[in-house]
Amino acid sequence: xxxxxxxxxxxxxxxxxxxxxxxxxxxxxxxxxxxxxxxxxxxxxxxxxxxxxxxxxxxxxxxxxxxxxxxxxxxxxxxxxxxxxxxxxxxxxxxxxxxxxxxxxxxxxxxxxxxxxxxxxxxxxxxxxxxxxxxxxxxxxxxxxxxxxxxxxxxxxxxxxxxxxxxxxxxxxxxxxxxxxxxxxxxxxxxxxxxxxxxxxxxxxxxxxxxxxxxxxxxxxxxxxxxxxxxxx
Numbered sequence: 001x002x003x004x005x006x007x008x009x010x011x012x013x014x015x016x017x018x019x020x021x022x023x024x025x026x027x028x029x030x031x032x033x034x035x036x037x038x039x040x041x042x043x044x045x046x047x048x049x050x051x052x053x054x055x056x057x058x059x060x061x062x063x064x065x066x067x068x069x070x071x072x073x074x075x076x077x078x079x080x081x082x083x084x085x086x087x088x089x090x091x092x093x094x095x096x097x098x099x100x101x102x103x104x105x106x107x108x109x110x111x112x113x114x115x116x117x118x119x120x121x122x123x124x125x126x127x128x129x130x131x132x133x134x135x136x137x138x139x140x141x142x143x144x145x146x147x148x149x150x151x152x153x154x155x156x157x158x159x160x161x162x163x164x165x166x167x168x169x170x171x172x173x174x175x176x177x178x179x180x181x182x183x184x185x186x187x188x189x190x191x192x193x194x195x196x197x198x199x200x201x202x203x204x205x206x207x208x209x210x211x212x213x214x215x216x217x218x219x220x221x222x223x224x225x226x227x228x229x230x231x232x233x
Contacts, residue, residue, distance in 0.1 A: 020145060024152035034128070038121040038154070039161040045114025046165030046205040049107050050197060054173040056103045057193035061185050111208060118212035122154060126220045134225045143221035150217035154209045162205025166198055 028035045126133075133146060177185055 017148075020148045021152055024149050024156070027149065028153055028156070031125070031128075034121075034125060035153075035157060038118060038125070039157045041114060041117030041121055042158050042161035042205055042209055043165040043168075045110050045117065045208075046162045046201050047169040048110040049114070049204070050166040050169030050201045051173050052103050052106045052110065052169075053197050053200075054170055054194075056100060057190065057197065058173065058177050058181075058185060059099065060193070061187070061189050062181070064189055065184065065187075111204065114205070115208045115212050118154070118158075118209055119215065122150070122213050122216035123219070126150075126216045129220070130223070133220050133223055137223070137225040146221040147217045150213055150220060151210065154213040155206055158206040158209025159202065162202045162209075165205065166201035169201075170194060170197070 136146065174186075
């Protein structure tokens with residue numbers, strides 16, 4: 001028997017993962033509007049990211065259609081067909097590459113802004129929950145449990161918000177091209193690109209949410225219980 005056990009202390013028991021999920025879901029419900037603020041940052045960032053990437057997918061699809069049809073124009077326009085076919089001769093490879101580079105940079109900037117927003121929202125959440133965290137630690141909650149709760153909350157919000165953000169970005173850009181180009185662009189290449197983008201958007205959004213939560217979660221876990229209970233927010 002160890003010295004701690006002789007003195008009346010017992011080994012701390014770690015809660016099962018299912019219980020941590022239950023606590024995290026209740027926390028989201030209790031702080032619904034705060035959770036919505038965090039989710040909104042993820043949603044807007046991924047919606048912009050997916051819309052930019054969808055624009056690139058449509059550009060690639062249009063280029064593929066033009067090449068497959070062998071459109072050759074000497075004077076610059078046709079009287080029939082979508083706008084991208086009528087103006088195919090006026091678009092060169094250099095312009096396409098330049099547009100693609102701009103879209104890539106816009107995507108990166110959207111993700112950076114999204115990550116900063118998530119980190120800020122999670123830090124605010126830690127500040128608002130000083131007393132709750134202090135109470136949990138005084139009742140014997142391990143640091144690992146505190147970190148786990150923050151990660152479960154953020155990843156859950158990140159997944160749902162990323163999925164919804166992708167859906168909105170995809171829908172808006174698809175409707176624009178449906179009216180401009182018609183159904184000709186909605187072929188196999190479009191749906192394959194959409195599927196890849198869906199997994200990429202949801203994966204990137206969830207991953208960035210996880211990364212952005214690391215610092216706030218560690219800060220919450222390292223908080224001294226007594227000091228947290230004394231804080232007035």
